[in-house]
Amino acid sequence: EEDDTRLRSGKQLCRKDPLDTSFAGIPIAFEDQIFTSQGCLSAPLDESHDTVNSVATLAGGLAVQVGLLSGDAFTAPAIQDLRTIAAGFDPFYQAEQDLWTLSLSWDINEVLKLTSLSSFNETSVFSLEDVSKVEPTITFNDLSAIPPGINPQVDLYNSVFPGGVVNDPQIGPSNFYTVADPSGETTEAFTQELRLQSDFSGPLNFNLGAIYMDYEAGNDDVIDGYYFISNALTGLLQLHNASLAAGGPPVIPGVPFPASLDESNVDGDSNIGNSLNGLGRNYFRTVSPYELQSTALFGEAYYDINDELTFTLGLRYTKDEKSQKNIPTYLFTPDVVRADPLAPVPDPATETNLDGNVDGIFEVEFEEVTGRAGFDWTPDLSFTDDTLLYGFYSRGYKGGGINPPQPSENANAFPSTFEPEFINAYEMGTKNRFAGGTQQLNLAGFYYDYTDYQITQVINRSSVNFNVDAEVYGLEIEYLWAPGSNWLLSANIGLLESKLVDVFAIDVLDRTAGNSDFVVLKNAASYSNCAVSAEGYATILGAIEAGQLGAGSTAGLCLGSFAGQEATFGLGNVSYVDGDGSLRTIGALTPFDGVNKNLSDNNLPGAPDTTLNLAAEYTFPSLGNSSWDLTIRGDYYYQTESFARIWNVPRDEISSWENVNLSLVLANNDTGFQITAFAKNLFDEEVITGAYLQDDSPGLYSNVFLTEPALYGVTISKSW
Structure with a gap:
């Protein structure tokens, strides 16, 4: 709490x-x-x-x-x-969680084990x-x-x-x-997992299981929604x-x-x-009462080809059923139009393409079979104490879903649903111990091919999901060294490349994509932005200056009041080349969302190309011939520049940053007592680690996330 x-x-x-x-x-x-x-x-x-x-x-x-x-x-x-x-x-920030779990295990016989894990979770969060x-x-x-x-x-x-x-x-x-802006959510979730594992003496073993989850986030409480x-x-x-x-x-x-x-x-x-x-x-107020029933069946088989080589094959079937009440926002909506603003509103255009039932409840269903295959090889090499070589291919899946309700003033502001995300993941690596077990070197290379990768963007004061294709590949290196019985040194290096593939989208920070033939104006009703031709804008301003139109008439441009009236003002159409190379034409007085940019090869958000983590610790055993050990540890982290959004414009740039932590742990293994003194962000570095761009209506500012300020403290724990 x-x-x-x-x-x-x-x-x-x-x-x-x-x-x-x-x-x-x-x-x-x-x-x-x-x-x-x-x-x-x-x-x-x-x-x-x-x-x-x-x-x-x-x-x-x-x-x-x-x-x-x-x-x-x-x-x-x-x-x-x-x-x-x-x-x-x-x-203020108020949160409460009640979590109950029950774990049961039954050894059916010497080679089969059945486990059950049940949980029920209730959460409530409200902040202002x-x-x-x-x-x-x-x-x-x-x-x-x-x-x-x-x-x-x-x-x-x-x-x-x-x-x-x-x-x-x-x-x-x-x-x-x-x-x-009060924001809150109340949720309930029940999960049940059953798993059957084998421990045969022969070359073949397996792991079979099933998972069921029932999740609800409702509008029954006044704190629900934004x-x-x-x-x-x-x-x-x-x-x-x-x-x-x-x-x-x-x-x-x-x-x-x-x-x-x-x-x-x-x-x-x-x-x-x-x-x-x-x-x-x-x-x-935006509120989206939501229910999810998810069922999965999975199984993996492990076959020991010989004492050194094991082959793994796994399959998983997943079925996700999602439903969400369509409750459009009701700011300024008269009571005679919507007596109960929380009643679901039918949307024939959307629901006909979903489940076909026009009842104000959007329902989607996703079924997928995924899996993985690979090997683990532990060869006996002359230059290492232990070696593991592995390689795996995995097909992953993340269910699609339903976006928040469309704003009443713009029924096509964003897609009502978003697609499932798929990944083809290839990974090869090795783990090695040598020098009498005092050193360990781990290497892993990976390539991820994403289809319909899910990205979030704020539109109409709501977080909306949409899909892009992307590729990610990189190398991870981990080295551990114990130069003495009380020392442990470690280093982790991550090298990463990410890029979008065939992605074209409008940047709300630059709706004209730098094209001076267009200008960006405010919608006088919704306060979203629109693009309109510079020629058309100048013509309306000229008419106002000449007294042919009243002051304030440009409010009608984003509202579409002048669309189709180009001939009346002696105007025609305006042509431009979109980000995908297409030639497009639009009326000089017709508003539109903007010009697409070509985002192909741009980096994914939060994907620095290099990360580095160094650590050193030393243990003073048996202080004063007692059962207390004292361990001193220092950690250093560094990452290079990254981006907060897929558009990769200057506003999206997150500078490189670093952080140092220090801890002293006094532990008594006999009694289970442990006292830890720590210093996080030791040098009180104040750096931006992430940013989230708001939409047009709040003014396109960025909320930034910082490293925690220098924090010093002591914790005392007891284990049994």
């Missing part, structure tokens, strides 16, 4: 993308400037120490559109220290943090100085936001822009409902009816986690 105030994600890094004030010599009005920023530019992480341009984010951008804000809420310099943030409230991790410097607009009766819209604004204060049921009353809560979103819905109640027009385009707020926080609890019923239309 855990209950503390740690963050679940790292600091945000961003090179702020300012609003454009002109394009092609044409001045841009503020009403149109607000759709020109992506939030963050595509800059290297070590040059990204600004705050996000909040105008380019979902909540911050909508706040500008309705008048709550007049620009970027984050104007102060960002804190440069990677381990320091500024937050409007304390985070300030999304922005920076303090806003600009307050919401206070229009109370404008006398009533002059402007009905101002009167409505002042009635809903007196003094420029938004009274958010979850966040509380505040005149500062605030964003929080929330995006902002007083800007709540304020927009409050203003919308108030306008409709007064007989005025809707404030939220395309939403002609009111929508209910989550008013469950009647006591004004400052803990956002205690102020949710999960049904509010004033926040974004």
